[in-house]
Amino acid sequence: MTAVNRRVFLARTAAITAAAAAGAAALPAAASAWSGRTPKFGDGAYVKPRPEAISDPTELTVAEAAWMIRYGKLKPADIVEAYLARIGRFDGVYRAFNTVLADEARAAAKAAGRKRQTTPLHGIPLAIKDNYWTAGVRTTANSFLFQDFVPPYDATPVAKLRASGAIVLGKTQMGPLATTRATTPDGRVTTVNAWTPGNPATDPGGSSTGTATSVAGRMAASGTGTQTGGSITAPSNAQNLTGLKPTMGRVSLAGIIPLSYTRDHPGPLARDAKDAAIMLTAMAGEDPADPRTQGLPPLPDLIEAATPVVAKGRCRVRRRTRVGVLPGYASTATRQTFLSTLDGITDVSLVDVAFPDQWDLLTGNDFNNVRLPERSEPFLPYLRTDLRGFGVSVTGWLQGALMGGTEFITGQRAKLLLLERVLDQIFEKCDVVVQTSPVPFDILGLPEIGFPIGFTTTGVPVGTILGGAPTRRTASWPS
Amino acid sequence: MAVTPPTDAELNTMIRARLASLGIDLDQLPAGTTADPVTGSPGRDSVLASLRSFVRGSVTALASFQMPAPAGSDPAHAAALSQQPAPLLYPSISTEWRR
Numbered sequence: 147m148t149a150v151n152r153r154v155f156l157a158r159t160a161a162i163t164a165a166a167a168a169g170a171a172a173l174p175a176a177a178s179a180w181s182g183r184t185p186k187f188g189d190g191a192y193v194k195p196r197p198e199a200i201s202d203p204t205e206l207t208v209a210e211a212a213w214m215i216r217y218g219k220l221k222p223a224d225i226v227e228a229y230l231a232r233i234g235r236f237d238g239v240y241r242a243f244n245t246v247l248a249d250e251a252r253a254a255a256k257a258a259g260r261k262r263q264t265t266p267l268h269g270i271p272l273a274i275k276d277n278y279w280t281a282g283v284r285t286t287a288n289s290f291l292f293q294d295f296v297p298p299y300d301a302t303p304v305a306k307l308r309a310s311g312a313i314v315l316g317k318t319q320m321g322p323l324a325t326t327r328a329t330t331p332d333g334r335v336t337t338v339n340a341w342t343p344g345n346p347a348t349d350p351g352g353s354s355t356g357t358a359t360s361v362a363g364r365m366a367a368s369g370t371g372t373q374t375g376g377s378i379t380a381p382s383n384a385q386n387l388t389g390l391k392p393t394m395g396r397v398s399l400a401g402i403i404p405l406s407y408t409r410d411h412p413g414p415l416a417r418d419a420k421d422a423a424i425m426l427t428a429m430a431g432e433d434p435a436d437p438r439t440q441g442l443p444p445l446p447d448l449i450e451a452a453t454p455v456v457a458k459g460r461c462r463v464r465r466r467t468r469v470g471v472l473p474g475y476a477s478t479a480t481r482q483t484f485l486s487t488l489d490g491i492t493d494v495s496l497v498d499v500a501f502p503d504q505w506d507l508l509t510g511n512d513f514n515n516v517r518l519p520e521r522s523e524p525f526l527p528y529l530r531t532d533l534r535g536f537g538v539s540v541t542g543w544l545q546g547a548l549m550g551g552t553e554f555i556t557g558q559r560a561k562l563l564l565l566e567r568v569l570d571q572i573f574e575k576c577d578v579v580v581q582t583s584p585v586p587f588d589i590l591g592l593p594e595i596g597f598p599i600g601f602t603t604t605g606v607p608v609g610t611i612l613g614g615a616p617t618r619r620t621a622s623w624p625s
Numbered sequence: 626m627a628v629t630p631p632t633d634a635e636l637n638t639m640i641r642a643r644l645a646s647l648g649i650d651l652d653q654l655p656a657g658t659t660a661d662p663v664t665g666s667p668g669r670d671s672v673l674a675s676l677r678s679f680v681r682g683s684v685t686a687l688a689s690f691q692m693p694a695p696a697g698s699d700p701a702h703a704a705a706l707s708q709q710p711a712p713l714l715y716p717s718i719s720t721e722w723r724r
Contacts, residue, residue: 290664443721533666534653534654534661535666540666544644545679548643550688553687554687561713563710565717592717616718
């Protein structure tokens with residue numbers, strides 16, 4: 147039996163009391179909240195800051211802030227105050243947060259300042275997407291349906307981040323029920339791209355929009371998102387961030403408001419690969435409350451994987467890596483430059499790979515729609531009583547309710563067929579593959595990393611996505 | 626013999642009946658095509674049009690998909706199709722079971 151950490155127990159007890167007061171006592175037992183060991187982080191998770199970042203704590207990456215705390219050059223309270231000041235100054239325009247937990251963050255930072263640092267997340271302020279349950283704090287998924295919902299305990303990934311010492315700075319604005327870019331539940335645009343705050347028309351990426359904008363706008367050190375159809379990689383690509391969508395099951399979904407349970411993936415949106423590795427290391431792991439997390443291979447050393455290897459002044463990969471290039475990928479100058487840069491790295495080779503058989507059909511809209519009954523089934527009580535409460539998103543939930551079991555099962559068989567073709571026809575020829583769309587790998591639960599590769603002529607970030615086989619990380623990838 | 630495709634009116638009846646069998650009443654939505662001014666939810670005629678398109682598109686496409694016959698079997702015999710691989714909700718996780 148897992149021992150219950152006293153601090154977690156006390157926090158949970160307080161949260162249950164608060165939740166009961168708010169009328170949430172009929173929720174699942176708080177005993178399902180995670181309480182386990184925190185992971186170990188190597189010295190590579192602490193990075194000496196760039197000189198230009200030292201004067202402003204919000205410029206520091208998580209790894210740099212961790213180094214500053216380790217060597218007594220910065221206190222968690224200083225970091226929290228710096229971020230709160232930026233939020234106060236800019237979030238009226240960015241609208242990244244729907245709840246800022248200033249008092250709670252200050253108290254947590256003060257407490258962290260009295261404790262010994264044991265992880266790189268100690269005292270680091272994070273932005274949490276508002277579909278992650280947070281104990282005693284309103285969790286809306288940006289929907290009318292959850293507008294007054296106060297969970298009794300933290301979602302497992304939030305509990306794990308807190309157990310690693312991280313501070314929840316606030317909850318972030320998101321697409322209604324994780325469907326689109328962040329808007330109000332009735333469809334009016336809220337959150338802007340941090341790179342073009344004066345132009346709401348620039349796509350900030352969805353649905354983890356608020357997290358992306360908060361991290362890119364230096365209003366949080368890092369943050370969490372969820373991806374069902376590109377919602378970690380798309381906002382990361384749109385806002386010059388690194389987003390990790392892990393293999394299904396790497397991170398527990400317990401305590402996250404569902405969209406499509408076979409495709410919802412929690413993961414980090416971060417300043418760079420090292421920060422994404424730190425975040426995912428903290429978030430990942432088996433959880434008794436989510437059987438999908440059990441029986442997977444051990445998590446590789448992501449911190450090491452994200453640490454650049456430099457030989458004779460040049461960055462190189464750790465082992466020979468074949469990068470698959472799908473037809474049509476090199477359709478822009480930025481992508482062509484990216485491929486050329488890759489090709490120049492020692493031990494990287496580019497390999498043209500064809501789309502697997504029936505790719506367009508098996509990854510297209512009709513087959514992708516087999517996910518929709520997963521939306522409807524857990525929401526049937528709401529569909530029966532409050533259709534208007536779904537706001538602009540209601541149609542997808544009704545579509546799911548219309549699909550019959552026969553078509554649903556055919557769609558599940560087709561997913562396995564698609565996976566076998568991806569493994570046989572793509573990953574027999576390469577180790578990782580550039581993605582033309584995140585959706586096929588979301589369908590299959592395969593890992594993806596989104597990262598920046600340049601800017602448009604108007605200064606808007608451009609990113610790309612690499613995908614891998616199940617549970618395979620970009621272990622050979624330079625930072 | 627080819628099945629005659631359903632008309633809009635037939636689909637509307639089917640959609641309403643199917644949803645009603647689940648306890649869902651489309652009349653919760655505003656009449657016509659105008660969205661609800663408070664929540665933004667679309668009007669029921671707009672939703673019905675979208676749902677008809679969904680049935681004619683995605684439901685039909687999935688229902689008409691024929692999985693490849695298992696290796697070594699005669700695809701002309703439907704019996705072979707009963708031996709298709711079992712459907713899996715989580716194909717990526719399942720690779721660990723099948724190593």
